[in-house]
Amino acid sequence: MSLRIIRPGLLTTVQDHGRHGLRHLGVVPCGPMDPVALELANALAGNRSGEAALEFTVLGPEIEFGCDALVAMCGAQFDATLAGRALPLNRPVLVDKGSLLRAGRALVGSRAYLAVAGGIQTPLVLGSRSTYVPAKFGGLEGRALRAGDVLPLVPDAEGLARKRFSVLKDNRKNPSDVKSVAWSAPALTLPERQPIVIHAMEGRHHAHFDAAAQRAFFEATWKISPDSNRMGFRLLGPVLARTEPVEILSEPACLGTVQVPASGMPIALMADHQTTGGYPKIAEIAAADVPRLAQLAPGGTVQFARCSLEQAGELSRVLRQRLDSALRALAWTYGK
Amino acid sequence: MSPLGDGAVYAEFGDALDLELNRSLQALAVALRARSLPWIRDVVPALCGIALHFDPFHPELPAPVLEHCKSLIEECFKSASKFEDSGRTLEVPVCYDVEFGLDLTEVSERTSFSIDEIIKRHVKTQHWVLMVGFSPGQPYIGGLDPKLSVPRRATPRVRMPMGSVAIANAQTAVYPYETPGGWSIIGRTPLTVFDPARDPASLFAPGDRVRFIAISRIEFEELK
Numbered sequence: 001m002s003l004r005i006i007r008p009g010l011l012t013t014v015q016d017h018g019r020h021g022l023r024h025l026g027v028v029p030c031g032p033m034d035p036v037a038l039e040l041a042n043a044l045a046g047n048r049s050g051e052a053a054l055e056f057t058v059l060g061p062e063i064e065f066g067c068d069a070l071v072a073m074c075g076a077q078f079d080a081t082l083a084g085r086a087l088p089l090n091r092p093v094l095v096d097k098g099s100l101l102r103a104g105r106a107l108v109g110s111r112a113y114l115a116v117a118g119g120i121q122t123p124l125v126l127g128s129r130s131t132y133v134p135a136k137f138g139g140l141e142g143r144a145l146r147a148g149d150v151l152p153l154v155p156d157a158e159g160l161a162r163k164r165f166s167v168l169k170d171n172r173k174n175p176s177d178v179k180s181v182a183w184s185a186p187a188l189t190l191p192e193r194q195p196i197v198i199h200a201m202e203g204r205h206h207a208h209f210d211a212a213a214q215r216a217f218f219e220a221t222w223k224i225s226p227d228s229n230r231m232g233f234r235l236l237g238p239v240l241a242r243t244e245p246v247e248i249l250s251e252p253a254c255l256g257t258v259q260v261p262a263s264g265m266p267i268a269l270m271a272d273h274q275t276t277g278g279y280p281k282i283a284e285i286a287a288a289d290v291p292r293l294a295q296l297a298p299g300g301t302v303q304f305a306r307c308s309l310e311q312a313g314e315l316s317r318v319l320r321q322r323l324d325s326a327l328r329a330l331a332w333t334y335g336k
Numbered sequence: 337m338s339p340l341g342d343g344a345v346y347a348e349f350g351d352a353l354d355l356e357l358n359r360s361l362q363a364l365a366v367a368l369r370a371r372s373l374p375w376i377r378d379v380v381p382a383l384c385g386i387a388l389h390f391d392p393f394h395p396e397l398p399a400p401v402l403e404h405c406k407s408l409i410e411e412c413f414k415s416a417s418k419f420e421d422s423g424r425t426l427e428v429p430v431c432y433d434v435e436f437g438l439d440l441t442e443v444s445e446r447t448s449f450s451i452d453e454i455i456k457r458h459v460k461t462q463h464w465v466l467m468v469g470f471s472p473g474q475p476y477i478g479g480l481d482p483k484l485s486v487p488r489r490a491t492p493r494v495r496m497p498m499g500s501v502a503i504a505n506a507q508t509a510v511y512p513y514e515t516p517g518g519w520s521i522i523g524r525t526p527l528t529v530f531d532p533a534r535d536p537a538s539l540f541a542p543g544d545r546v547r548f549i550a551i552s553r554i555e556f557e558e559l560k
Contacts, residue, residue: 023378023389024365025538026469026512026530125532135472135513137532204338204346247487247505249351250469250476252380252387254344262490274515276382276469276476278488278505284341287392309402312342316392323393 001153002066003116005145009061009103011230014120014139014151015113017050019128023252023275030130030138033111033230033271033294036189036323037075041115043330044072044092044185046164051119052129054145056112058297060103061145063114069095069153070117070161074185076109076295085178090187094165094179097158109190110297117161118154134231134272169333183333185326188319189291195221195301198289201309203258203281205248213240217258217266217282218306225265226298230272233293235302239264240282250278256285270294286312288319337406343392345405348385353478353506358466361386362542363419367412381542383467383476421543428510428525429549430501431556432458436524439489443503443520446486454522455550457481463508463546468538471515473530475540477508492518499524501548508548510540526551526559 005012015038018031032038032055042051054061060078072092073080080087080103082095087103089112095101106112122129122140131139140149154160165171170182206214216238225234240260253259257269259279268285271294285293286307296302307315337347350357358381365381368388375397378389388405390397398404432455434440440451447454463479485506493516496502500511502519509519512529529539540546551559 020377022472023387024380024468024542025472026474027472029377126537132472134515135530201339201341204340249353249383249505250467251348251382251385252340252344252346252389252469254340254387254389256341256343261492274470275380276467278518281340284339287341287343309339309342310400313392313399313401316342320393320395 001155001157003151003153004064004066005147005149005151006062006064006100008145008147009056010059011057012061012145013055013131013133014052014122014129015055015131016052016129018130019126019138022126026275027126028132028272028275030128030132030272032113034075034113034189034291036291036319037111038113038115039323040090040185040188040326041072041074041113043327044074044090045070045115045117046092046334047115047117047119051115052122053113053115053120056103056114058106058110060106060112063101065095065097065099065101067097067153068158068161070164071095071114073103073112073114074187075112075189076106077190078106078112079104082178088178088180088184090184091180092165092168094161106297109295111294116153116157117164118157121152121154132272164334167334185330188322188326189295191292191295191300195303196292196296197305198293198302199286199307199312199315200258200283200304201286201307201312203283205280206282208242208246208280209260209282210241210243213242213282216240218304220303222302224296224298224300224302228298230270232267232269232273235266235268240266242280248278248280250276253277253281256287256290257281258283258285268293286315288312288315337402339402340387344387344389345402346385346387347406347409350384353383353466355464355478357384358478359419359421359543360416362421363416364409364413366419367416368409371408371412380469381467382469419543422541425545425547426540427547427549428527429551429555429559430523430525431551431553432523433553437522439520440522443484443486443522447484449483454484457484458522459548459550463548465540465542465544465546466507467542468540471511471513473512473538473540475510477546478506480506480508482506486520488518489520492516496521497524499526499529501525524556526556
């Protein structure tokens with residue numbers, strides 16, 4: 001029971017709920033860049049939250065199925081086909097053994113998740129299957145997938161696929177030849193018209209920057225630099241100057257921290273970010289908005305809207321409610 | 337006490353390296369972890385403060401979270417017992433050849449010490465692990481001879497070679513992986529700093545005493 005990578009795409013990795021509880025040893029959680037999309041994909045495939053899936057980036061892979069499987073693809077809208085027919089996104093799809101899934105380019109957004117019933121079964125490393133490329137562990141040999149890689153599934157992946165698909169509501173009303181359903185889950189994180197608006201709080205070292213930099217951060221339109229990756233998004237725009245160059249002792253950093261090195265070019269820390277750093281923090285992105293930022297590809301544009309900690313908390317609660325109501329609807333289709 | 341977005345808070349207890357403060361932070365971390373609060377994902381003792389990372393979407397997340405974390409840290413600070421470190425001294429072999437110590441010449445110019453004097457001063461003092469962070473297993477080690485204290489380099493290196501031993505801001509760091517970094521490299525260790533398959537995965541733990549031992553290029557190859 002396995003999947004075989006025919007073409008790897010730009011950056012395809014195994015990601016699950018992430019590696020939590022080890023930050024004090026410098027181990028970053030990794031995990032999906034867009035955890036909301038991963039959670040929806042898992043729910044659609046009938047999986048528990050946080051099961052390991054594949055993260056596609058900008059240009060998707062070609063995957064051959066070594067067995068029947070139930071899959072769901074969520075997140076960015078990829079130009080994807082299954083056995084030559086359009087692959088419906090945001091819904092469970094029953095795949096026949098030997099079929100080829102081709103995910104071409106991301107048309108809207110940049111990262112998608114392919115969940116398979118039972119999850120991808122690469123080995124657990126420090127409690128997680130998430131790939132951490134900088135330290136070469138997790139996922140498949142700690143690296144991005146290559147042509148010829150074989151990804152193990154659970155031993156009863158086929159039985160699970162048929163059983164789960166048979167109980168789904170409206171599983172015969174899909175008009176196309178692809179075995180899917182007549183309904184779909186909502187896409188909650190796709191970027192709207194650019195520049196997208198991302199909420200951010202003033203960071204711990206906001207006062208270290210001069211008045212022009214403080215203004216510019218929240219007024220400028222920032223462009224995601226091509227040398228951005230899962231560690232951080234480098235933002236191209238005005239140079240942010242500090243009033244005086246004070247050396248800061250290294251201190252904890254986290255997902256969504258916007259730090260500014262001596263160059264004055266801010267970096268937004270993403271899923272694979274370092275756990276500590278010594279650059280001043282001009283802002284912290286609201287947790288609820290990080291998944292939407294993660295959906296921007298290099299060249300994409302963003303503006304930061306100032307918000308308070310309370311507003312950021314409220315955004316998180318609202319996102320959780322929207323996700324929960326989508327998950328409840330999916331649970332119902334599984335007769336749970 | 338400052339929020340790090342709505343997913344973490346950082347409580348700072350000082351702004352200078354202090355071994356006693358650092359040890360009380362390690363004790364505080366033990367006390368905080370013992371609470372086993374479901375919404376807290378990570379307790380991270382740092383050089384001069386402590387960070388609590390939580391799941392911002394957790395249903396049991398208390399509100400307002402900043403005030404709640406503040407009183408939690410205050411309570412635990414009072415109840416924390418004295419930090420019992422491992423009592424061990426790690427001996428870290430370092431080859432200080434200029435081939436590995438890419439910034440030895442630069443440090444020599446900055447400090448006006450000869451390279452031999454830099455090595456002598458680095459191996460002479462007793463060092464302590466104050467924090468592990470940045471990348472898996474990377475130690476921030478205090479106890480550097482104050483005369484060797486240099487600031488971060490103006491332009492960070494894109495790649496610090498694996499095992500690099502580097503100094504900045506009165507500390508020494510050992511780079512477990514090839515990552516970017518702005519500290520001055522003075523040598524390289526042949527030790528495997530982090531191995532997820534080993535128990536414990538991290539060679540260094542906060543509270544460990546460290547002694548650097550100068551080794552030759554031949555010894556480096558033998559130990560690798």
